[in-house]
Amino acid sequence: xxxVTQTPKHLVMGMTNKKSLKCEQHMGHRAMYWYKQKAKKPxxxxxxxxxxxxxxxxxxxxxxSPECPNSSLLNLHLHALQPEDSxxxxxxxxxxxxxxxxxxxxxxxxxx
Amino acid sequence: GNSVTQMxxxxxxxxxxxxxxxxxxxxxxxxxxxxxxxxxxxGLQLLLKATKADDKGSNKGFEAxxxxxxxxxxxxxxxxxxxxSAVYFCALIDxxxxxxxxxxxxxxxxTVWP
Numbered sequence: 001x002x003x004v005t006q007t008p009k010h011l012v013m014g015m016t017n018k019k020s021l022k023c024e025q026h027m028g029h030r031a032m033y034w035y036k037q038k039a040k041k042p043x044x045x046x047x048x049x050x051x052x053x054x055x056x057x058x059x060x061x062x063x064x065s066p067e068c069p070n071s072s073l074l075n076l077h078l079h080a081l082q083p084e085d086s087x088x089x090x091x092x093x094x095x096x097x098x099x100x101x102x103x104x105x106x107x108x109x110x111x112x
Numbered sequence: 113g114n115s116v117t118q119m120x121x122x123x124x125x126x127x128x129x130x131x132x133x134x135x136x137x138x139x140x141x142x143x144x145x146x147x148x149x150x151x152x153x154x155g156l157q158l159l160l161k162a163t164k165a166d167d168k169g170s171n172k173g174f175e176a177x178x179x180x181x182x183x184x185x186x187x188x189x190x191x192x193x194x195x196x197s198a199v200y201f202c203a204l205i206d207x208x209x210x211x212x213x214x215x216x217x218x219x220x221x222x223t224v225w226p
Binding site: 006031033040041042043045048050055056088090092094096097098100101102103104105106 | 144146148154155156157158161201205207209210211212213214216217218219221
């Protein structure tokens with residue numbers, strides 16, 4: 001089974017709201033990733049966790065705050081977002097950093 | 113540095129036509145190569161992969177061969193179906209790196225008409 005789950009599927013939020021995206025995998029993978037994808041573009045890497053430690057932060061604005069509470073779970077906390085942050089947010093996992101990445105279905109975020 | 117170049121789309125084909133989507137890469141280390149597919153409104157699905165030169169990845173009738181001499185990983189399918197309509201991304205991971213970054217091509221939109 002190569003399933004990565006993400007919740008919610010859709011999220012609409014105002015610029016003053018605080019919300020969180022959740023990602024879960026039960027494949028025993030030790031690397032997890034957050035990507036942002038705008039329409040008709042490839043995914044852009046945001047954050048990488050390896051063994052629950054942040055290993056890459058791609059200069060993402062502080063209004064995005066990742067959290068990896070355990071090896072199966074990855075959260076992305078959102079606060080004071082801008083309309084240009086509207087996008088599809090994808091989570092992925094891999095056995096280790098250099099292995100094949102498996103993606104979840106994504107959360108479609110709209111910021112009003 | 114590392115980069116992936118894909119042929120420009122969109123690609124429009126009739127059902128049962130032959131498909132080729134070109135992908136070439138540059139890599140500082142020794143890459144693993146991937147094709148991902150994204151259906152409308154969905155996340156990315158791994159289609160196939162190859163980890164060393166001359167490996168052929170295959171899945172669902174799609175094939176791609178890792179050609180080190182031409183730094184290419186072209187995607188082919190002998191007979192496309194309407195259900196193959198999607199965006200296809202070529203990607204690489206540089207296994208000489210410690211970062212695990214996945215480098216994507218721009219994506220190629222494929223539309224298959226009945």
